[in-house]
Amino acid sequence: MSERLFRFAVIADSHVNPSDEDLISPYESHRLTNARLAHTVEVLNALAPDFTVHVGDMIHPVPEAVSYPDAVARFKAAVGRLKAPLHLVPGNHDVGDKRADYVPAGEICEPYVDLYQRHFGEHHYAFDRDDCHFVVINTSLINSGLAAEARQARWLEQDLQANASRRTLLFVHYPPFIASADEHGHYDNIDEPGRSWLLSLVARHRLAAVFTGHVHNFFFNEHAGTPIFSLPSTAFVRGDYSELFAVGQPSEHENGRNDVSKLGVLVVDVYPDRLVPQFIRTQDRPEGAAPQVQRDWPQLPPAAGAREPGLGLDLRYHWGELHQIPYSSMLDEFRRKQARNDYPILALWEMGIRALRVPLDDLSDPASRARMRALAALGSRFTVFLFGWPTDGQIELLRQHQGLLRALELIVKWPLAPDLGGRLGALRARVGVPLHLSRFWSASGQSRDGKQIKLLVDHGFAGPADPAAKELLEHTRGQGFDGLVFRVAADTDVDEGITGAAAFAARHGLRAQVHVRLASDSPAQARTDAQANGVRALGAAFTSRGCPQADVFLDTLSDVDRGYFPRAGLVDRRFNPKREGQALRNLHGALSELPAMDAPRWVRDPQFLVGAARMDRSQLLLVLPLGGAALMQLPDWLDTQDLRVRRWLDLASGEERAWPASDPDTAKVLDGPCLIELATCRVEERALA
CATH class of the missing domain: 2.60.40 (Immunoglobulin-like)
Structure with a gap:
């Protein structure tokens, strides 16, 4: 990777109170917002960005509140301890809500803009660093009809045109959208027609990235090739989005608002050819304790498109599902809004995992395919699997989107077709990606150990000694495909399973795709020992690093606490990292700084x-x-x-x-x-x- 040019940080929604004894919120956690910003400042100083951008809602009192100046003074005292410059973006608490009939607080007006400028400075502006151009605008103005809106619009269009040769990054408070560019207007997005106007500028000028706040949660979107990062708060979590998680909230979480694992900052390392974002979780700092700063690994993720060794994950849960957020009598009472749970994506980025395994259904679905494309732009690649032979339409789909794919995994049934070798070669030529073959095991009948009748769906070669693997190689003469898929059962040592499969495949000029199970082989037997599964995951990651000829996938990201094969994962059902997930993150980060290693x-x-x-x-x-x-x-x-x-x-x-x-x-x-x-x-x- 080329040398880093500089680093900047982005924070959001600090909601500073006018005093440390909060009297303006029914939530106990709100009393901690000032202390949490002070802790965030210490974290930022440890991370040492060249500058930080705050994307709005610096303070909690709205402009009409008499406590507004006191909160500003508290905010300035806290951020005055930053060691690097701070750039500010006006949020709706700082300059007034966007103009809409359904907003709960005072709307933006010229006096509020003047108030903001007196206390915070310019509400739209730009600055440069190396080859990058940074643009800040006031999204509360959009659709307001104020004279300041027209002035800002003219300035923005002229500024983007004048800096067309630079990498331009845009910082706003309101996200243009949460789930899709054509969603209806609600409290958490920019209404039409202003949304289309802004997105047209993003597309026309091919902006390098957009950073937003306001939602107090992580959402990742893409528009015309531009990534859009909506950031969590440093202070508290918006409780309405707790509906994204299929699990209850403990009492200390205040129904999701005080889920401190979701608080943090975004650090972006800028290289000549890419931006490398990392979310650093600030958690919470107990009173009187020393700050704990999560280790940052600027090499995560590496360059897009590289087939680097490392661990992959099976995305068993739907990772692009749209959730209907209930109208809550809080911020949106009259319409539903849609949102995705993007915390699985955040967890994958944190752990340095970009090799992902999904069914062909995900590539076939336009919405999921759009998510795959957005992730691929930041370095992810997908192994797509299919049972049986693809149709002509599926082959064309794979060919059109081969840039998203690491491989096509084809699960075949015995007995083997007489002309299988020739058909495989023709298929591989048509789809244009490596072809990996897996054996389908009968859904009923004797189990692998021959001891009991089972009703399970299973696939993958059992290992180098599996006679089916040798039969396939003899039947096809090893022609027409690129890899074999192996299954490492829960009672098999992970290192032996990976190295044995890799060595066997290499002897035949093939890659090994190895599936490491964290689940038991029985659907009723739970494997909830998080430490044991963590050891298995770390062992798989370390072994795969020394076996670059193997693609290794774990079967579990988050805990499975219902249904079949219950087991402990790397993150919990709120998609907060567990100790094991943090260890995997640090292992991958450390290995990314080291030279290649032999198989351990x-x-x-x-x-x-x-x-x-x-x-x-x-x-x-x-x-x-x-x-x-x-x-x-x-x-x-x-x-x-x-x-x-x-x-x-x-x-x-x-x-x-x-x-x-x-x-x-x-x-x-x-x-x-x-x-x-x-x-x-x-x-x-x-x-x-």
């Missing part, structure tokens, strides 16, 4: 699973505790004077640790997975012999 070798003892892999001039160890104790001794063979430790990374927190060199009874403890880089390779000879 593994050692097991009752307490630990340890993977050891050679790199160019060092040795890399992934140490995974297997027990449930909070603190465990490091393996004895790591406590030697001749090991030169270059790095010890706590994967759960992302923190660098000092190698324990004092009292072995107190210093040699481990409370979670860690990654250790050694300047010597002797450990492999001693521990893995």
